[in-house]
Amino acid sequence: MSQAVKIGVAGLGTVGLGVLELLRKNGALVGARAGRPFLVSAVSARERRRDRGLDLAGVRWFEDATALAADPEVDVVLELIGGSDGIARQVVETALRAGKPVITANKALIAHHGTALARLAEERGVALSYEAAVAGGIPIIKTLREGLAGNRVDRIQGILNGTCNYILTTMRETGREFAEVLADAQKLGYAEADPAFDVDGIDAAHKLAILTALAFGCEVDFAGVHVEGIRRISAMDIQYAEELGYRIKLLGIAQYRAKGVEQRVHPCMVPKGTPLAHVEGVYNAVLAVGDFVGSIMAEGRGAGAGPTASAVVADLVDIVRGAPRPVFTLPTASLAKLPSRGMQEHVGAYYVRLMVVDRPGVIADVTAALRDSDISVESFLQRGRAPGEAVPVILSTHETRESDMQTALARISRLEATLEEPRVIRIETL
């Protein structure tokens, strides 16, 4: 067998430790699959003295991760630090400039600087791999870049954040409210102490921007993603979704259109019969539609040491095995610059919940507002009667333009009988 591939691991958090554990346990098998053995030759992390339960004898320690990336005794650099800028970006740029292949699990970095980094990797003729950045152990990057190479893909949609999916699943199963379930998720380690990146949809948006570039062969455009999180989802809406035959999921959706690309992350109602409706708990799933393959879906654990390490090591074997593929399926000079379509132009079905005072004329006012915005109501539900008190009014619409919906909702919000901001959840039937 040929000479060992010397790996430099920058970052010893969950992912870094997972990779070391995988190589310790399955190293011989992975080496046989790659055709060359692997050797972890250098590591870098913030606190050297922390006990990580690791035997790092014979492994060189770098205080400075950038120095690790530049070290001539490191063949491949694993950037497992995280963050869109700062040290993580320096490590990746340093390694690529030195002509070393880089593997990263860093979605923020690729979402913000993917195109520029791809250009750099291309100039140096080395791989920039990021399977672990999206949907954990699911080989969705490989599937889009290689498995669907024969197709024009015009839509991708997925459950891209396990924390949100866990919270929404638990809310449905227990009937509890968001804040309570989030607090429990934090105790269980399924949500971070600062949950904003997850529950506000930013993490999912990072991943969506990456998938969009891959699927459509365009530059990464994180700024073009419309993002809404799950904080405003209430137990009541989850219950109505169930009654109407839907599940509420935080989806990332990218749709190729004649006039540009629509990228959006927001809570959706999906019919119970569709594959994404059945993806529960911390699982992630991505569905892609290609012109020859039709619909395909992949599902698996979206985070955690094991799945993420699995993705990193798959990239490692690919790098040893073959010539690097273009980072986003095409040479960077051929990547399209697709204009992003504003959310105002979105057309789709909507679920709306109003809380109104139960008194004569309210429904007439609401339906007049909808009619005047050309919105066609598909179903209308007012349950129970409590004259003079707050009652929920639930309606769903046929295909409606987002701007029309916003106009109608603004008018409904101003009605005297309206007691809270209307809740709106878009319905996605694919």
Added chain:
Amino acid sequence: MSQAVKIGVAGLGTVGLGVLELLRKNGALVGARAGRPFLVSAVSARERRRDRGLDLAGVRWFEDATALAADPEVDVVLELIGGSDGIARQVVETALRAGKPVITANKALIAHHGTALARLAEERGVALSYEAAVAGGIPIIKTLREGLAGNRVDRIQGILNGTCNYILTTMRETGREFAEVLADAQKLGYAEADPAFDVDGIDAAHKLAILTALAFGCEVDFAGVHVEGIRRISAMDIQYAEELGYRIKLLGIAQYRAKGVEQRVHPCMVPKGTPLAHVEGVYNAVLAVGDFVGSIMAEGRGAGAGPTASAVVADLVDIVRGAPRPVFTLPTASLAKLPSRGMQEHVGAYYVRLMVVDRPGVIADVTAALRDSDISVESFLQRGRAPGEAVPVILSTHETRESDMQTALARISRLEATLEEPRVIRIETL
């Protein structure tokens, strides 16, 4: 851009025509992704004069597919003829001997001769690719060979035959019997005039044998697959499955065990909450369990011109892009020869339906037979009473050894009150 890759297409059936159509429609994009343009330079099929709606001007026609495979003007050979031996095998062997990469959609060929052909490809240093042979457009070969390269996979299970899944889905939806639904499927083109390969499980067994070799790094052992088809599934069993919270699916299952590998294809009851239960109609799906990645599942169309062409062209781009990977993840000399575990040693839960004469003592006789074989009953259902007439008795068991189940069933079959051969469906909870 570099010189065109000259493709020789042997076989112009559904798959061959699908590939030509894909290259006609998406050829420029696929060439950009591969970094080289593709040119269909030669084709071969049985009847030259048949109108296929194709413009084959400038494409050389070969009466003899083997001559096409040997032709020096062909760079890559696509074997899309089918059949485990005869001309298809000659074409593949001729091409590999001539040092040409081969892409095939032929599951029977790989299931029967995979190891020997892999050895030949390896000797000549060329690729033998067969993504289209299993689960149509789902990139499951790529997923197992590359995406899960970091894992020890110890189980795979899948819905590998779209015809069977369509029939079982339709039986459930309509309440009709197998023969009737099969006849309709034949009219609609979802089943062949001779349906044996599909409905008797052989096609699924071919695919399972290939997946097993890939997942466990062992030689292909089609003869080691236990195979049962779906002809004996009745509308009544489908209805009971529904009541008990299951769906009936024809699964291919491979389980790695200390003493060897268990490979089996047979109808299964799967709990409605599991991902495979929701895969309906002509869709296929494969679930794999790896030690780091956990459970992952991929779902998509398992057959048809478009999905199959998508898989063939993905292989084509891979061949142009990179160094060939070992056909079954490891060099052939390193492939394990795993003994196949006989079905008698299988341990699992069972669903059993008896048709018995409703008279005193029958249940006592049945339960005595089960007890004497050490079988622990999980649920027992006798619905309705019709003294002196045939009534169904439904039972499910806890973990039971197949040989014990067979002993008990033989004894139950011999009871005077037993009116038909007991129906048995294994329960799979993963």
